[in-house]
Amino acid sequence: MKSGAVPVILVTGFLGSGKTTLLKRWLSEAPSNGLRMGVVMNEFGVSSIDSRLVGVVGLPLVEVNGGCLCCADDEALPRAVQTLIREGQCDYIVIETSGLADPDNIIDLLTDSDLLPRVTLQAVVTVVDSAWYTETGESSGERILARRQIQFAQVLCLSKGDRVTAAVLDTVSGHLTALNPGASQVRLPFGLPDLPALLEGEPASIEIIPSLEAESTIGIKSHLHTEYRSLSFRFPGPVDRTRFEGFLAENNPREVVRAKGFVRFTAVPSRLHVFQSVMGHHFIEEFRALPHPEPLCVLIGPALRIESYQQRLRSLLWAGKVVPLIGTVNGDDTGNLVLG
Numbered sequence: 001m002k003s004g005a006v007p008v009i010l011v012t013g014f015l016g017s018g019k020t021t022l023l024k025r026w027l028s029e030a031p032s033n034g035l036r037m038g039v040v041m042n043e044f045g046v047s048s049i050d051s052r053l054v055g056v057v058g059l060p061l062v063e064v065n066g067g068c069l070c071c072a073d074d075e076a077l078p079r080a081v082q083t084l085i086r087e088g089q090c091d092y093i094v095i096e097t098s099g100l101a102d103p104d105n106i107i108d109l110l111t112d113s114d115l116l117p118r119v120t121l122q123a124v125v126t127v128v129d130s131a132w133y134t135e136t137g138e139s140s141g142e143r144i145l146a147r148r149q150i151q152f153a154q155v156l157c158l159s160k161g162d163r164v165t166a167a168v169l170d171t172v173s174g175h176l177t178a179l180n181p182g183a184s185q186v187r188l189p190f191g192l193p194d195l196p197a198l199l200e201g202e203p204a205s206i207e208i209i210p211s212l213e214a215e216s217t218i219g220i221k222s223h224l225h226t227e228y229r230s231l232s233f234r235f236p237g238p239v240d241r242t243r244f245e246g247f248l249a250e251n252n253p254r255e256v257v258r259a260k261g262f263v264r265f266t267a268v269p270s271r272l273h274v275f276q277s278v279m280g281h282h283f284i285e286e287f288r289a290l291p292h293p294e295p296l297c298v299l300i301g302p303a304l305r306i307e308s309y310q311q312r313l314r315s316l317l318w319a320g321k322v323v324p325l326i327g328t329v330n331g332d333d334t335g336n337l338v339l340g
Contacts, residue, residue: 005120006085007092007199008110012149013127014142015099015258015300016278018159018188020050022127023096026195027056033196038090040064040080044098044230044300049260052293053274060089077106078115085118092122092199099258100228100300102145103152123198126153127188130164130172132279141227142257150179154204159188228257229304235295238264239316244275245284247312253280255304261297262287 013019027037038060041051048063062080077095084090097106103124110121126149133146150156156176161169173185186193248259259277263284264270272295274287299309 005118006081006090007120007122007203008081009092009094009122009195009198010103010106010110010124011094011096011127012101012103012124012153013099013157013159014129014132014146014149016260016276017099017127017129017132018157019096019099019127020053021159022125022157022188022193023094024054025189025192026094027054027059029192035091035199036060036089038062038084038093040077040084040093040095042096042098042101044100044228049262049296049298050096052262060084060087077109081110081116081119093119100145103149107152120203122201123154123204124152125155125157125193125198126150126183127157127159128172128176129278130158130160130169131281133172133175134164134168135279147179150176150183153180153183155193155198156180156183156185157188157193158185161187161190227302228300229302229306231297231299231304231306231309233297233299233310233313235263235297235317237317238266238269238295241265241267241284243316245282247316248275248277248282249280251277251280251299254302256299256301256309258300259297262293262295263297264295 011019011022023039039054040062041048041054042064043050048065051061051063054061062083064076064080081093081095084093095106095110097103103126107121107124109115110119128146128150158169158172158176169187173187176183176185244263244265251259256277257279259275259282261275263273263275265273272287272292273284275282275284275297297313
């Protein structure tokens, strides 16, 4: 590590793989010898959900929203990192990328001594959704991007291991070993990457794998955010839980790859709930951390039909209410709508 340099751990993984869950476990279960963590959190949409889920008071955190770090302004990531370093409230930094981010450009930025002379890229940790990985088609753009995220990693986390069989985990593990034989593997939630060991070990040695360059020349784009859209919808009041769960269940997984946010239900309007959905599989649980964020739904997917999903969300609410709505297509706001 460069003398006086701040170590950085880059956390990647496709949409909904469990990156924020890993970050939360590190914060609660793996104190790193008294070292203070700073976080840079990148989300594809204009509204941040994951930073609210972390819920640690006083955590130094900088958000970079509205697009992937790999294609953002070259100054966005260095500016966020330098802000944390300048404020002097952290000893190391964890960067959580958008699920659509290709790690290649991000690694280039983090290893550019002119842009970030006081930073050392300590490790790349990639989270892989075990259930999703077995269901995704071999030739899909999503699978290609996930493969690129896997091949740059020093540590691979097989997430949601409690939702699949041991045989499935073994199969996924074998695929990951074939793609990246040099990376260590951890099965979540049973284990946890050793954060102190990552910080105390040798910095990451990144090599460009020939197959990565080859994949960029084939017809399927690895930069999926050129095709993906996001919609952010703010709820002005509670909704019926049965109807809301029906909305999540009926979403076309080819259009809505990821849905997440906060919602209140008519049966218990004083309680806030957090919801997560990946490829049509969803869960909802009460969100107890204070202060409560505003009720908000974020949808992310390829060729997302913005107006159609706006109308479906509006139909969950009472007629005659004003809905403050931010719908984005490649970062452009669509303004407010009135129900009626």
